Amino acid sequence: MTDMSYPGWADGYTPTRLCFAAAPNESAELWRERLVGQHGQCPPEEAEALICLGGDGFMLETLHTTLGHELPVYGINCGTVGFLMNPAVPDDLPARLAAAQVATLHPLRMKATTMDGQCVHALALNDVFLFRQTRQAAKIRIGVDGRVRLSELICDGVLISTPAGSTAYNLSAHGPIVPLSANLLPLTPISAFRPRRWRGALLPSTARVRFDILETDKRPVAAVADFTEVRDVISVEISEARELHTTVLFDPGQSLSERIIAEQFTA
Structure with missing residues (x-):
């Protein structure tokens, strides 16, 4: 920037x-x-x-x-x-x-895999977020660069935003505002239930994040990258598309x- x-x-x-x-x-x-x-x-x-x-x-x-x-x-x-x-x-x-x-x-690049095996690719200039599809809270495992960082997040959802998008949904979910020059990506839970006091993380812009959905039959989850919504996902991979x-x-x-x-x- x-x-x-x-x-x-x-x-x-x-x-x-x-x-x-x-x-x-x-x-x-x-x-x-x-x-x-x-x-x-x-x-x-x-x-x-x-x-x-x-x-x-x-x-x-x-x-x-x-x-x-x-x-x-x-x-x-x-x-x-x-x-x-x-x-x-x-x-x-x-x-x-x-x-x-x-x-x-x-932008962020999203790869979402669905329960029926489809892979959907999309770009996001604001954010990529996951949210529960039913009354049941979502259960999500979070990995960063191939290492599990949070084995189970029980929540309404979770999001990753770009610095430009950090003042949008991320801010409404009480995530941090990030300067454009910081080369950081906010990772923010949406109404976290367990761990209740987890407020998210700031990740380097080079990070590769993976969300795995747990108990997918009971707790279906959708993923959204700006305008692209994918229902019934089982995993979502996100990284910054630096070449674009x-x-x-x-x-x-x-x-x-x-x-x-x-x-x-x-x-």
């Missing part, structure tokens, strides 16, 4: 080939029409920047489409929270892009690193 101008543009360069994508809501669509009228609409494969109009959910969907592509994404908040978005539509969008700060995000990345642009003074720090001082 860096807080600097986008390295794909030379100093003083102002990008003009812009692609606009809008969430399916009235505000986002109206802004898209206005901005396309001002700047034109460039195809994604020819664009220098992708302008995402919507909320955090639509931004997350958009970022998934740019994984592995050198196309920076600048979000404009037309939703609710807008943690990943810039707060307002700028008067001079190309100049804002030229001055924007960069956050480079790497997406680039997000933020207004000066509003970098993602700053937002994550500021979130820790919010009541």
Whole structure:
């Protein structure tokens, strides 16, 4: 992660080939029409920047489409929270892009194996979480780098988040907020029953984590990687996909690193 101008543009360069994508809501669509009228609409494969109009959910969907592509994404908040978005539509969008700060995000890779033998692969920029499917609490064994670290966690679920996702579900589950530059992955239980006082762990970003579901017939568990949900899993393997990345642009003074720090001082 860096807080600097986008390295794909030379100093003083102002990008003009812009692609606009809008969430399916009235505000986002109206802004898209206005901005396309001002700047034109460039195809994604020819664009220098992708302008995402919507909320955090639509931004997350958009970022998934740019994984592995050198196309920076600048979000404009037309939703609710807008943690990943810039707060307002700028008067001079190309100049804002030229001055924007960069956050480079790497996803988690999930491999989930189901009771019927299927293997489902998915990527997550926020988090991968497991949760119980019925009234029965889940029983999960946790291994890290081939070594069992917790033989049995009885809980509603458990999650691993990226640093960027540590302010989302992870924070709601009382997990720690992690700076982007820390190279750490929070591992956080969701409503742990036994061990009751276990609050999770901070793992190096190189860690390979495996969840094995115990008593699967009695206690079925689902796994979710951002938008991909897999039911009736028996095991889930998670690691950081360091070879993949997406680039997000933020207004000066509003970098993602700053937002994550500021979130820790919010009541």
